Amino acid sequence: EDQVTQSPEALRLQEGESSSLNCSYTVSGLRGLFWYRQDPGKGPEFLFTLYSAGEEKEKERLKATLTKKESFLHITAPKPEDSATYLCAVQGGSQGNLIFGKGTKLSVKP
Amino acid sequence: GAGVSQTPSNKVTEKGKYVELRCDPISGHTALYWYRQSLGQGPEFLIYFQGTGAADDSGLPNDRFFAVRPEGSVSTLKIQRTERGDSAVYLCASSSPGSSNTGELFFGEGSRLTVL
Numbered sequence: 001e002d003q004v005t006q007s008p009e010a011l012r013l014q015e016g017e018s019s020s021l022n023c024s025y026t027v028s029g030l031r032g033l034f035w036y037r038q039d040p041g042k043g044p045e046f047l048f049t050l051y052s053a054g055e056e057k058e059k060e061r062l063k064a065t066l067t068k069k070e071s072f073l074h075i076t077a078p079k080p081e082d083s084a085t086y087l088c089a090v091q092g093g094s095q096g097n098l099i100f101g102k103g104t105k106l107s108v109k110p
Numbered sequence: 111g112a113g114v115s116q117t118p119s120n121k122v123t124e125k126g127k128y129v130e131l132r133c134d135p136i137s138g139h140t141a142l143y144w145y146r147q148s149l150g151q152g153p154e155f156l157i158y159f160q161g162t163g164a165a166d167d168s169g170l171p172n173d174r175f176f177a178v179r180p181e182g183s184v185s186t187l188k189i190q191r192t193e194r195g196d197s198a199v200y201l202c203a204s205s206s207p208g209s210s211n212t213g214e215l216f217f218g219e220g221s222r223l224t225v226l
Contacts, residue, residue, distance in 0.1 A: 042219055043219050044153065047215045097143060097166055097169070
């Protein structure tokens with residue numbers, strides 16, 4: 001069964017304090033691993049797609065990396081506006097749908 | 111607007127009642143997804159349409175749940191004989207033919223369903 005596990009569940013950082021979020025996955029025939037950001041009361045917003053081990057993507061203070069078993073979302077010098085829940089999802093085999101993890105709730109204090 | 115539109119934004123109903131939730135996807139998006147999100151959880155897949163047909167309905171929890179997309183655009187999620195456990199935010203997402211393989215889904219803000 002395809003599965004996505006994210007850790008930690010919650011992370012509190014001071015502004016400027018860099019850290020990483022983890023996404024561990026098991027999937028039959030990974031077609032893609034995806035990171036989304038979700039603000040309270042909103043739908044998830046797409047950030048990145050990673051297709052194969054060793055791939056990296058960057059956007060502003062965020063960088064996503066992928067290995068055969070996990071992905072990391074690195075946040076460099078975060079700002080309060082980076083506070084949100086970050087969701088990881090996988091798409092496997094012949095599936096069209098995405099399987100999401102429970103997310104990591106990030107709080108960045110000024 | 112240009113985004114995915116979901117109505118109603120909030121729905122409170124009584125146990126046993128029938129509910130319809132509507133999703134208006136981005137124009138030109140052929141794929142449409144329904145997810146359900148409970149508090150503190152990630153989105154849980156329900157059903158996926160490609161055009162008018164349900165390509166994958168394996169996430170529907172039981173036969174009280176049904177979804178249609180008769181003209182390949184607007185979709186309605188229908189829940190019969192609602193139960194308290196159906197309370198959640200129901201999210202709709204759409205994707206263009208080019209983005210369905212990139213995982214770039216465009217989500218609406220959701221319909222919050224509360225069953226009393």
